[in-house]
Amino acid sequence: MPRCLHIFDSGFQCIGEALDPTDFCEAHQRVVAFESDRLEDSVWRKTLLRFVALILLVMFLIPLFYTLRDLYFGPPVKAQEVW
Numbered sequence: 019m020p021r022c023l024h025i026f027d028s029g030f031q032c033i034g035e036a037l038d039p040t041d042f043c044e045a046h047q048r049v050v051a052f053e054s055d056r057l058e059d060s061v062w063r064k065t066l067l068r069f070v071a072l073i074l075l076v077m078f079l080i081p082l083f084y085t086l087r088d089l090y091f092g093p094p095v096k097a098q099e100v101w
């Protein structure tokens with residue numbers, strides 16, 4: 019049986035056995051599959067992050083819009099009568 023091609027951070031090759039000479043053992047095949055899942059997860063995270071950023075932007079812009087509208091286009095503020 020050929021050895022797994024995975025190299026640990028320490029520099030040693032995995033002692034696991036692979037079915038194919040250019041393949042990994044079962045444990046490291048799972049790691050590769052997990053990384054592809056994480057890649058997909060990061061795409062979802064980016065989309066969610068953009069969505070949240072858009073919401074925050076709108077939440078910030080709405081009061082700003084009303085403030086500017088009242089400031090420049092609103093009815094003139096009547097002076098309060100002070101007794």
Ligand SMILES: [Zn+2]
Nearest residue numbers: 022032034043
């Ligand atoms: Zn391995």
